[in-house]
Amino acid sequence: MYRLSSIFLLFIYYFIFVDSNDGPSESPIENETTEKPAFNLELFNALKAFSDEMEERKAEGDVVEGQNDSALFDPLNPCAHFSGNWTHFNGSCYKKFHVDMMHAASKALCERKNAKLASIHSQEEQDFVFNAYGHSWIGLEKVNGTWTWSDGSAMDYTNWGYARWGEDQATISNSDTGFWSESRAVIVTGPICRKSPRS
Numbered sequence: 001m002y003r004l005s006s007i008f009l010l011f012i013y014y015f016i017f018v019d020s021n022d023g024p025s026e027s028p029i030e031n032e033t034t035e036k037p038a039f040n041l042e043l044f045n046a047l048k049a050f051s052d053e054m055e056e057r058k059a060e061g062d063v064v065e066g067q068n069d070s071a072l073f074d075p076l077n078p079c080a081h082f083s084g085n086w087t088h089f090n091g092s093c094y095k096k097f098h099v100d101m102m103h104a105a106s107k108a109l110c111e112r113k114n115a116k117l118a119s120i121h122s123q124e125e126q127d128f129v130f131n132a133y134g135h136s137w138i139g140l141e142k143v144n145g146t147w148t149w150s151d152g153s154a155m156d157y158t159n160w161g162y163a164r165w166g167e168d169q170a171t172i173s174n175s176d177t178g179f180w181s182e183s184r185a186v187i188v189t190g191p192i193c194r195k196s197p198r199s
Helices: 002-021 041-059 103-112 123-133
Strands: 087-089 092-096 136-143 146-149 169-172 180-183 192-195
Touching: 087 123, 092 123, 103 136, 103 192, 123 136, 123 169, 136 180, 136 192
Parallel strands: none
Antiparallel strands: 087 092, 092 192, 136 146, 136 169, 169 180
């Protein structure tokens, strides 16, 4: 796919930079001089944004993910059909993205993967997530003064540490305990994303 994108971009590059700089050409029918279209900055910026997004996805080790193809679904390894090494645990697929980013960007990244920042509902799940991924953004955030999971699931388990800082987002701390910590939105770490194997 990246090779096709590169060919497409080279074609557009030729059209914008090379072909438009050839100067005036004569019409073979009317023998008139016509001006070729000038450099299109708007088109160039749109193509650059597209190219940057593809590079970002490539850096994350990801391929553009479509909807689940049931022909590829393996009940013995329910997350195998997702690109990028998602891990199955207790009915859900998890992945830590090792890209330091702030909370809002972490949330958006998970949503681009058709997932949400991970919600945690038991000590067993907490142990799995902490042992597998360590210090990470999770999907716990304060809305109108109340802690809620960003995926809308019930707040039926907590693992807060001793200090509460009055912030509006949460991370699993990087201590040996794995306690949750209220964290400022500007803290940078990678997110843990979670989604259904059938998403």
